[in-house]
Amino acid sequence: MSRVEVIELAKTYGSVRAVHDVSFVVPEGEITTMLGPSGCGKTTTLRCIAGLETATSGRIVIGSRTVFEDGRDRVPVEARNLGMVFQSYAIWPHMTIARNVAYGLKMRRRSRDEIDRRVRAALALVRLSDYGERFPGQLSGGQMQRVVLARALAYDPELLLLDEPLANLDAHLREEMRQELKRIQRETGMTMIAVTHDQSEALALSDQIMVMSHGHAVQRGRPEEVFRNPRTAEVARFLGATNRLAVRRVDGRLLIDGLGSLSDHPGTVDGVGAMQLLFRPSDVVLRPAGATEGWPGEVVFTQYLGREVQYLIRCGGHDITAYVPSHGGVFAEGAPVMVQVAPGAYFVFPEGA
Numbered sequence: 001m002s003r004v005e006v007i008e009l010a011k012t013y014g015s016v017r018a019v020h021d022v023s024f025v026v027p028e029g030e031i032t033t034m035l036g037p038s039g040c041g042k043t044t045t046l047r048c049i050a051g052l053e054t055a056t057s058g059r060i061v062i063g064s065r066t067v068f069e070d071g072r073d074r075v076p077v078e079a080r081n082l083g084m085v086f087q088s089y090a091i092w093p094h095m096t097i098a099r100n101v102a103y104g105l106k107m108r109r110r111s112r113d114e115i116d117r118r119v120r121a122a123l124a125l126v127r128l129s130d131y132g133e134r135f136p137g138q139l140s141g142g143q144m145q146r147v148v149l150a151r152a153l154a155y156d157p158e159l160l161l162l163d164e165p166l167a168n169l170d171a172h173l174r175e176e177m178r179q180e181l182k183r184i185q186r187e188t189g190m191t192m193i194a195v196t197h198d199q200s201e202a203l204a205l206s207d208q209i210m211v212m213s214h215g216h217a218v219q220r221g222r223p224e225e226v227f228r229n230p231r232t233a234e235v236a237r238f239l240g241a242t243n244r245l246a247v248r249r250v251d252g253r254l255l256i257d258g259l260g261s262l263s264d265h266p267g268t269v270d271g272v273g274a275m276q277l278l279f280r281p282s283d284v285v286l287r288p289a290g291a292t293e294g295w296p297g298e299v300v301f302t303q304y305l306g307r308e309v310q311y312l313i314r315c316g317g318h319d320i321t322a323y324v325p326s327h328g329g330v331f332a333e334g335a336p337v338m339v340q341v342a343p344g345a346y347f348v349f350p351e352g353a
């Protein structure tokens, strides 16, 4: 399996700079996801690693080979020994599942015995051992996605690239396939790079997340690191829903209009003037009115979601969203409450960051 290193990669299409000097390392035997909104350059970066697109400048190293350098591809796509899984299945409808999985191996002129053995192993890995003789039209969407994976894994690539691999599955199947993908990665120890715009998918799937924005790599880290310590407000928002309140820094303290000072914010905050305070709805704690700590507010809307309750709280002229576990009971609409935020769960950034 291979470590991948991308060094100051840039790609321009005419006057469009799709990727700006992006550098990152994909550790061997891990899943790294590139996460970012549509148009941020993640697919272009993936396609440059694959060799489907020639970058403008930078360097790409896969394992021990420099595959791109000095503005040109050193190793063509077919010699990079990569597996690729894209959103569209590109499965031949007239061939059985086993023949579809064997396709890449036949193109590589492997022996019949080897092909049989690898196809059986790949179908077993994706838990489709009994489906080899079926035709694609007889499989569900989730099973088809497994076939695509089996086909990519069958020739034992040194790196697997996945572009929005679960995007056309329904929500339930997507969760199931996330787990499957992770299981397969753990069983094979394969290095994988996936592209997604879905933050929950990135959090659930990744050993490492690289957040991209406007062609730049803005933060890279373990899922919990990126979720809990976002470097910018944009990363914080992109990793999950946030409440956002405007704050001002006065005499070294943070003041929230209508709510007073934020006394327990850890550490000092750089910057002066207008700032923004972010916190996640799931980090909000609601207490009955009369509690001494917190901001007084009133419940204006509730939505019972089973495991948790979604609230909208009007609080000192601000609207605050909260997701609170439902086992503690439910506050009624109109109820006065005290709003607390778990210590350390605030992010403060300069306005506009």
Ligand code: ATP
Residues within 6 Å of the ligand: 013, 016, 017, 018, 036, 037, 038, 039, 040, 041, 042, 043, 044, 045, 197
């Ligand atoms: P999505 O999730 O929508 O695929 P993305 O983050 O993967 O988005 P890219 O597909 O990498 O983004 O595109 C990055 C930028 O480069 C976009 O502004 C896009 O319009 C532009 N771009 C991509 N491919 C081409 C191309 N072949 N010609 C010109 N511009 C392109």
